[in-house]
Amino acid sequence: MSTVDTVRGPVPLDQLGQTLIHEHLIMISAEFEKFYPEFAWSLPREEVVDKVVTALQEVRDRGITTILDCTAFFHGRDMDFVKEVNDRVDMNVIVSSGIYTFDYLPYHLSYRKGDPVEKDMLTRMFVRDITIGVGDSEVKAQSIKVATDREGITENIERILRAAACASGQTGVPITVHTHPADKLGPQIQKIFAEYGADLTKVVVGHSGDSSDLDYLRSLMDAGSMAGFDRMGLYMAGTASMDERLDTIATLCGEGYADRIGLSHDAVLYSDWGPPGVAAKRFPTWVPTHVSDVILPALRERGVTDADIDTMTVSAPAALFDGIHR
Ligand SMILES: [Zn+2]
Structure with missing residues (x-):
């Protein structure tokens, strides 16, 4: 039986159980934290740990036993914090490599492109996280997170997508790509991924559930990838409402796509992005x-079967981690 590395060590895939495919325990910039701690922490750090433990325990109490944390480089990973929280909540936490930017790259990356793609600094960083571990945490990342947004597939983003595909092909870990579904770039992203060595069945096209365009969603899934209905609860203006998302999922399950659908919230349990409580007020x-x-x-009220719910929450997420090279 294949295993996946979690914060607390390897876990057999058939023991992952109910899984949320896209969440964030903490997003806190290392430099911000180091030089401006009073701005980075809205509460004393220990109190933040307590709050995140409580929030994660509430998830565990619902029967969720695994979380894929999609926090990448540039996104504010803090492995000490994640380990401390996970010590107190009995849950499998899988962490990510990758980079979170919609275009910008700082000089230490923009000047170190490397060619071919195997030698690109980004590829080497991703592979390092996966094969050695994130920093000195001894926790191996088992997923790569990248992003495209309204800026489109710029030169930098194309470079990042290629590096992610190359690292995924080398290591067998899945990729989650944040997308802006209104622009329907999924197929173009899939094309780059496939060209640079990624297995499209190990790709989650993130935030696809913001769209109700069934043809677009089917095209992503027909190419083998998982459509991320991974912003449940975050119903932003201009994106599908909760009812529209539920109808879309029920329709797709009826058509046999349950094994290509992933459910999650993209919830962020602590972030230095804004004053605390603002997002919670806006999106209760x-x-x-x-x-x-x-x-x-x-x-279930819409007729989705327990078998399909099991597929979306247990077996489809586990399958993403099947085949990671050891
Ligand atoms: Zn996210």
Whole structure:
């Protein structure tokens, strides 16, 4: 049986159980934290740890036993914090490599392109996280997170997508790509991934559920990838409402796509991005228990079978980690 490395060590795939495919325990910039700690921490660090432990325990109490944390480089990874939280909550936490930017790269990356793609600094960073571990944490990343947004596939983004595909091909870990579905760039992203060595069945086209365009969603899944319905609870203006998302998922399950659908919230349990409480006020449903408490019961009401719910929450997420090279 294949295993996946988690913060607390390797876990057999058939023991992962109910899995959320895209969450964030913490996003805190290392430089911000180092030089401006009073701005980075809105509460004393120990209190933040306590709060995140409580929030994660509430998720665990719903029967969720695994979380894929999609926090990448530039996104504010803090492995000490993640380990401390995971010590107190009995859950499998899988962490990510990758880079989170919609275009910009700092000089230490823009001047170190490397050619061919195997030698690119980005590829080497991703492979390092996966084969050696993130920093000195001794925790191996088992996923690569990259992003495209309104800026489109710029030169820098294309470089990043190629590096992610190359590192994924070398190591067998899945890729999650943040997308802006209104621009329908999924197929173009898939094309780059496939060309540079990624297996499209190990790709999650993130935030696809913001769209209700069934033809677009089917095209991503027909190419083998998982469509991320991974912002459940975060119903931003201009994106699909909760009811639209539920209808879309129910329709796709009826068509046999359950094994290509991933559910999650993209919840962020602590972030230095803004004053605390603002996002919670704006999006009261954006909590990491929303899938368990609201979405799964509502899908059952729409006729989605327990078998399909099991596929979306247990077997499809586990399959993403099948075949990681050891
Ligand atoms: Zn995210």
